[in-house]
Amino acid sequence: MAKYKIAVLPGDGVGIEVIEAAKIVLDEIALDAEYLHGDIGWEFWCTEGDPLPKRTIDLLKNTDCCLFGAITSKPKEESEKELVPELQGKGLAYYSPIVGLRQMFNLYANLRPARAYPGNPLNYRDDIDLVIFRENTEGLYSGVEFFPLPEEIKSALVKHHTKMAKFKDVPARDIALSSRLFTVEGCERIVKRAFEYARRKKRPTVTVVEKPNVLRETSGLMVRTARRIQKDYPEIELWEANIDAMCMWLVKNPQNYSVLVSSNMFGDIISDLSGQLVGGLGFAAGANIGDDYAVFEPVHGSAPKYFGQYKVNPTATLQAVRLMLEWLGEEEKADRLDRAIALNIKENKIKTYDVGGASTTLEVAKNIAKFYKQG
Numbered sequence: 001m002a003k004y005k006i007a008v009l010p011g012d013g014v015g016i017e018v019i020e021a022a023k024i025v026l027d028e029i030a031l032d033a034e035y036l037h038g039d040i041g042w043e044f045w046c047t048e049g050d051p052l053p054k055r056t057i058d059l060l061k062n063t064d065c066c067l068f069g070a071i072t073s074k075p076k077e078e079s080e081k082e083l084v085p086e087l088q089g090k091g092l093a094y095y096s097p098i099v100g101l102r103q104m105f106n107l108y109a110n111l112r113p114a115r116a117y118p119g120n121p122l123n124y125r126d127d128i129d130l131v132i133f134r135e136n137t138e139g140l141y142s143g144v145e146f147f148p149l150p151e152e153i154k155s156a157l158v159k160h161h162t163k164m165a166k167f168k169d170v171p172a173r174d175i176a177l178s179s180r181l182f183t184v185e186g187c188e189r190i191v192k193r194a195f196e197y198a199r200r201k202k203r204p205t206v207t208v209v210e211k212p213n214v215l216r217e218t219s220g221l222m223v224r225t226a227r228r229i230q231k232d233y234p235e236i237e238l239w240e241a242n243i244d245a246m247c248m249w250l251v252k253n254p255q256n257y258s259v260l261v262s263s264n265m266f267g268d269i270i271s272d273l274s275g276q277l278v279g280g281l282g283f284a285a286g287a288n289i290g291d292d293y294a295v296f297e298p299v300h301g302s303a304p305k306y307f308g309q310y311k312v313n314p315t316a317t318l319q320a321v322r323l324m325l326e327w328l329g330e331e332e333k334a335d336r337l338d339r340a341i342a343l344n345i346k347e348n349k350i351k352t353y354d355v356g357g358a359s360t361t362l363e364v365a366k367n368i369a370k371f372y373k374q375g
């Protein structure tokens, strides 16, 4: 029996093409693994009314981790229209299967590295090496939202919070509310992840990115938690930055920062900002990590306008493979893949359109596999 069981979910559009590229490189890496393909995405929404069928969830439960391509998603009305006729009018609602996976497997840490590979013409600067830990299950994206606001919630808020006085006379039906829910456990586990990573990788600082001067209770909890946990990591400095100022600093002096930790929405924002500093969607990958399962993915979506052309950059997905190898404890293979990716970029010959080339997705993958083979 193979050492690892890995679920592979290509999904839709170019997701299928970048996963094909990843398989070329994985074949060269020859990990002692069994790869199990699963169904996810738009096709299964249209034909079965579920973009994440139960058989796929069962498959994931039977594996060590998952490599995911990308899916297509569409707004509510459009989704409904594309269902096969026999599923229409049954009140089925589309939900994002990747958000579903994060919640179902409690993948609370979203790890997003942003490193400038030498020679990448898209680098904003050549000395950027950031790693972002974004809380992935709570905060403003926890989905606890109301519109209209139920009457009893409005009156409870008026009763318990003096700041509600100014909304007292607004009818509940005219109030929308999205809650920013943080838990002590949620803050602790993401901050610990960031510090553990910094210790393992000998990184000098962890910056907590919040807004505690305004969001006193939620951001305040995150920052206080970070101060407390830092005491267990005396060799690592804790820096504190406000989200708005951090967006300026990341443009002004990104090279000064190392590990960043933040809540769900702020982490989302700095992840995209940081990703664009080092090449954008063709390069950005993320890992969704829980205590005993993880899903690895490129950040980009299904890019329908390029589907079928094998044009998009597979580097983001190969970065996801690198993160997966590292998470599995295959550090040597992870480092070797990282060197192969770096050599492909430095050579600057076999490259996709986003980097100014005309090579195909699979040609880039084959070149990276060749460099991997050479060690």
Ligand code: NAI
Pocket: 069, 070, 071, 072, 073, 074, 098, 281, 282, 283, 297, 298, 299, 300, 301, 302, 303, 304, 305, 311, 312, 313, 314, 316, 354
């Ligand atoms: P997208 O990420 O699919 O593509 C946006 C643009 O970025 C592309 O048109 C292309 O110019 C560029 N791009 C994306 N990946 C690239 C790559 N590997 N190499 C080079 N260039 C690349 O975002 P878009 O167009 O907003 O969404 C398309 C579909 O994907 C939608 O249905 C959306 O809901 C879904 N989506 C899915 C995600 C996921 O599966 N995690 C994430 C984002 C969007």
Ligand code: MG
Pocket: 268, 272
């Ligand atoms: Mg995002």
